[in-house]
Amino acid sequence: MGASNLLPLVVLFAVVGGVAWVGYQILLYTNELAERGLHKLEKKNVVFTKDGAKVGVKEISAEKYADQTQRAFVKTWNAAQDGGAQAVRSRTK
Incomplete structure:
Protein backbone atom coordinates (compact mmCIF):
# COMPACT_ATOMS: atom_id res chain seq x y z
CA MET A 1 0.00 0.00 0.00
CA GLU A 59 34.88 59.36 -36.74
CA ILE A 60 36.10 61.31 -39.72
CA SER A 61 39.26 63.36 -39.76
CA ALA A 62 38.99 67.14 -39.92
CA GLU A 63 40.95 67.20 -43.17
CA LYS A 64 38.68 64.66 -44.86
CA TYR A 65 35.58 66.52 -43.61
CA ALA A 66 36.91 69.81 -44.95
CA ASP A 67 37.71 68.20 -48.32
CA GLN A 68 34.21 66.74 -48.64
CA THR A 69 32.59 70.02 -47.63
CA GLN A 70 34.71 72.01 -50.05
CA ARG A 71 34.02 69.54 -52.88
CA ALA A 72 30.26 69.81 -52.28
CA PHE A 73 30.46 73.62 -52.13
CA VAL A 74 32.42 73.79 -55.40
CA LYS A 75 29.97 71.46 -57.16
CA THR A 76 27.04 73.55 -55.94
CA TRP A 77 28.75 76.77 -56.97
CA ASN A 78 29.54 75.44 -60.44
CA ALA A 79 26.01 74.12 -60.89
CA ALA A 80 24.60 77.51 -59.89
CA GLN A 81 26.90 79.35 -62.30
CA ASP A 82 26.36 77.02 -65.26
CA GLY A 83 22.84 75.90 -64.41
CA GLY A 84 21.00 78.44 -66.55
CA ALA A 85 23.20 77.94 -69.58
CA GLN A 86 23.08 74.14 -69.36
CA ALA A 87 19.30 74.14 -68.97
CA VAL A 88 18.91 76.26 -72.12
CA ARG A 89 21.34 74.06 -74.08
CA SER A 90 19.61 70.84 -73.01
CA ARG A 91 16.20 72.20 -74.10
CA THR A 92 17.43 73.22 -77.57
CA LYS A 93 18.99 69.84 -78.38
Missing part, protein backbone atom coordinates in the same frame (compact mmCIF):
# COMPACT_ATOMS: atom_id res chain seq x y z
CA GLY A 2 2.89 2.39 0.71
CA ALA A 3 4.55 1.98 -2.68
CA SER A 4 1.33 2.58 -4.62
CA ASN A 5 0.84 5.90 -2.82
CA LEU A 6 4.36 7.04 -3.76
CA LEU A 7 3.98 6.38 -7.51
CA PRO A 8 1.87 9.52 -8.24
CA LEU A 9 4.33 11.61 -6.20
CA VAL A 10 7.28 10.27 -8.19
CA VAL A 11 5.45 10.93 -11.47
CA LEU A 12 4.63 14.47 -10.30
CA PHE A 13 8.28 15.15 -9.44
CA ALA A 14 9.39 13.72 -12.80
CA VAL A 15 6.94 15.95 -14.72
CA VAL A 16 7.84 19.04 -12.69
CA GLY A 17 11.55 18.28 -13.16
CA GLY A 18 11.07 17.86 -16.93
CA VAL A 19 9.16 21.12 -17.21
CA ALA A 20 11.82 22.90 -15.14
CA TRP A 21 14.60 21.51 -17.36
CA VAL A 22 12.79 22.65 -20.54
CA GLY A 23 12.22 26.09 -18.99
CA TYR A 24 15.88 26.35 -18.08
CA GLN A 25 16.92 25.43 -21.63
CA ILE A 26 14.60 28.14 -23.00
CA LEU A 27 16.13 30.64 -20.57
CA LEU A 28 19.65 29.74 -21.72
CA TYR A 29 18.66 30.05 -25.39
CA THR A 30 16.98 33.45 -24.96
CA ASN A 31 20.02 34.78 -23.08
CA GLU A 32 22.25 33.56 -25.90
CA LEU A 33 20.02 35.30 -28.47
CA ALA A 34 20.13 38.52 -26.46
CA GLU A 35 23.93 38.39 -26.30
CA ARG A 36 24.16 37.81 -30.05
CA GLY A 37 21.81 40.73 -30.69
CA LEU A 38 23.80 43.05 -28.46
CA HIS A 39 27.03 41.97 -30.12
CA LYS A 40 25.62 42.72 -33.59
CA LEU A 41 24.37 46.13 -32.47
CA GLU A 42 27.73 46.95 -30.91
CA LYS A 43 29.32 46.27 -34.28
CA LYS A 44 26.98 48.92 -35.68
CA ASN A 45 27.98 51.41 -32.94
CA VAL A 46 24.77 51.06 -30.90
CA VAL A 47 25.36 50.54 -27.17
CA PHE A 48 22.67 49.97 -24.54
CA THR A 49 23.24 51.42 -21.09
CA LYS A 50 20.92 51.82 -18.12
CA ASP A 51 20.31 55.41 -19.30
CA GLY A 52 19.17 54.23 -22.73
CA ALA A 53 20.69 53.51 -26.11
CA LYS A 54 23.70 55.46 -27.35
CA VAL A 55 24.49 55.60 -31.04
CA GLY A 56 28.12 56.17 -31.92
CA VAL A 57 29.19 58.08 -34.98
CA LYS A 58 32.09 56.86 -37.02
